[in-house]
Amino acid sequence: MTGPAVGGVRALAVWCPDWPVVAAGVPLDEPAVVVRASRIVACSPAARHNGVAVHQRRREAQAKCPELTVIDHDPAVDARAFEPVAAALEALTPRIEIVNPGCCAFPTRGPSRYHGGDEVLAGMAAELAAGVLAGRGPAQVGVADGPFAARLAARSRPARSGPSGPPFGVDAPEVVEPGGSPGFLAGQSVTTLDRPELVGVLERLGVRTLGAFAALPVADVVGRFGSEGAVAHRLASGLDERPPATSPPPVDLSVAIELDPPAERIEAAAFVARGLADELQGKLSRRGSACTQLLIGAETEHGERHERVWRTEGRFTAMSIAERVRWQIDGWLHSGVQRPTGGLTRLWLVPDEVVPAGGRQMVFTSAGPGAVDAVEAADRAARALARVQGMAGVEAVHVPERRGGRSPAEQIVLVPAAAVDVTEPRPATERGWVTEPWPGRVPDPAPAVVHVPPVAAEVLDADGRPVVVDGRGLIASPPATVTVGGGREERRGRPTAVASYAGPWPCDERWWDPANHRRRARLQVLTTAGQAYLLVVESGSWAVEATYD
């Protein structure tokens, strides 16, 4: 890249702050958070006012703000709720790019000339978005050179609404003069790049603003941070993420499929979309390309058409394309006035912006016969999951993830496979994902069988009396026999003698929440037959929580 850099394409961004909270239908003047894997992904201004912040742990947020409403994150709900906003903005221009649910952008050159200038256009966009949101949340508008600067301009509007603020009206849009983007960006923090690892290093190096980052020589940035650094440097300099493409993508990359019979249900359409996404990804990868911006279109048997442009920061995978098709169709089906009247007959995907694919990472196994293509393996796994989803239903397929918790049952949870992208690295499946200490947790190794619900048991001491854990978490007399399957006489096992035991480990959870308060103590017991159990006692009743098999 030599010579004076050309500024980005002038763009308008509409940003709805705290979108997951708005999408969940919670008024923003109530403290609420949206949580994924016990981490806050979004919070309402009222919660923020109380010290809650994104990326906090849920419990930390609850400690700061006990009356908090906690909502589980569902990206599909976000996307569906955002569809009316995008549809309203289509009155201005047909090319709305959805960056993510809650934020969309479009190039302003044409519409701005037509409607009479950036200010007027931005005002109209703000009116339209506010009209759709109808006071449920604010919509902020920014215009600048390049979608990145436009997004930051939209965000730079001061958040007006305190917990007792006025209802959300129309904020004055932020319009950065043409050519003014580098100056506007220079004062912004590097955290706006949204690349935590890079930002962490930059902050430790003392580079805190985009201006300071942009002032670094580009060659040094590439040498130190690689291609990701180069992209970030372009953004910080007020350029587009990528140099403008010199040639438009060839038309033969688009893929389409006819649906016969027409798909009436979202599952059927999503299943077809999955295959279509695979086909597109195959075409792209054969050319060594990847897609960063994509048009998804659908048509019904009554000729209604629905097209959206989706944009991603990284590169689309087959999985993420299929996910966006699902969001889009779901949003269309729930859009009220413009909802389709018939089944879907045609789906098409048109790559709008194509870039060279990143190199494929080959994984070498030490003992294996040779190189395993990690991308290929992940794709195969994803295809297998998609097939099973097609047969058993999307909700029936789950994948495990680690979570923080004390009992073995809390430490592994099953999440719907549809909610995760198995083609991406999944840190939540790695040992070491849970870094919090969880005092009182059952130590590793984990038991082989966890009984849900726990199996009742009888634990007696040498004199035949039930073993009791007192208020200090101590036992007066050690356990001598265990009988699994208490209660009904015929289902009860034989008493087995205890060879040794460990514990008790008392555990007093959620004492601040009367409805969910649990006071338990656990005991590991090894019988003379060699069987090991994890026993739990709650209000004087023993049960086998897990078996070390």
Next chain:
Amino acid sequence: VVLVAAGPGVRRRAADARRLVARVRERGAVLVTVGGDLPGQPGNVQLTVTAARWEGLGEKGSGYLRRRRVSVVASGRGEASRPRRAELWLPAKEGELAPAEPLAVPLPVPDRQVSASPALVEVAV
């Protein structure tokens, strides 16, 4: 390598088992069944835990279950027809599988089979 695991809770019908095994052979995959052979489809290798002993519990409630030493016998057809025995940590301290140094005095084999005796069956590597 594609690995298919069938747990003890899976409904086992001879027809399903035949189709599954044929499919696994055709794809060059490995089938592992837990809790015995599929009906009519004996595995190539059977892995059986013959003895097991937990370690880590101390006196008067101290310690915790740290690891379990198991004796595993592999038997089966073809190359595996001569039974082989190995001492393993299952699980080892981090929950993984690790080889164990053989003891001078082998673990006592109980009269009946250890209740936790997963018969692992491997078909068509």
